[in-house]
Amino acid sequence: MDPIAERTLVCLYPDGASVPVQLLIGQPRPHPKGDWCCEVSGEGMRLWTGTSTIVGIDSWQALLLSLRFLRAMLEAEVERGALLHGPDGITVISPEELFGETGQS
Numbered sequence: 001m002d003p004i005a006e007r008t009l010v011c012l013y014p015d016g017a018s019v020p021v022q023l024l025i026g027q028p029r030p031h032p033k034g035d036w037c038c039e040v041s042g043e044g045m046r047l048w049t050g051t052s053t054i055v056g057i058d059s060w061q062a063l064l065l066s067l068r069f070l071r072a073m074l075e076a077e078v079e080r081g082a083l084l085h086g087p088d089g090i091t092v093i094s095p096e097e098l099f100g101e102t103g104q105s
Contacts (some may be wrong), residue, residue, distance in 0.1 A: 001026040001039045001051065007098070010089040011044060014081035018089065019044045025066050028059035038066040047080070048073045071099050 001024065009021040021044035031037040036059045041051045054069050056062030074084060074095045084093050 001041060003027075003041075008087045009093070009098075010085040010087065011077060012083040012085060013046065021045055021084075023070055025063070025070070028056075028062045031055055036062040038062045040066045040070055042070065042073060045073060045077055046082075047076050067099065071095055074098065 003024045004027045005025045007023045009023070011019050011021045013019065021042065024039075024041040026039035026041075028036050028038050031053075035055050035057055037053050037055045039051055039053050043049055052069065054062060054066040056065050078084065078095060084095070084098065085091060086093050
């Protein structure tokens, strides 16, 4: 993967475990069967870890769907009681804040 963006968080689980989470998004590239794809990688989450290939009709859609996929994975962890923290391990951050939705217009 040729990462174009990465983010490190700390996930505090309801059982008290504090785990570093590393998220990566790869550069959009043509998919062998046509269309475009982005690889995404996540380490440290409990519901999904590893690398997945996200496919879209063009580079824009592949990148957008990759971001949506990562957001859905983080939201699923939060729905099960996890708290996301910034890299300092102190500042709580919501998936909305992480993906730029702060409620301000």
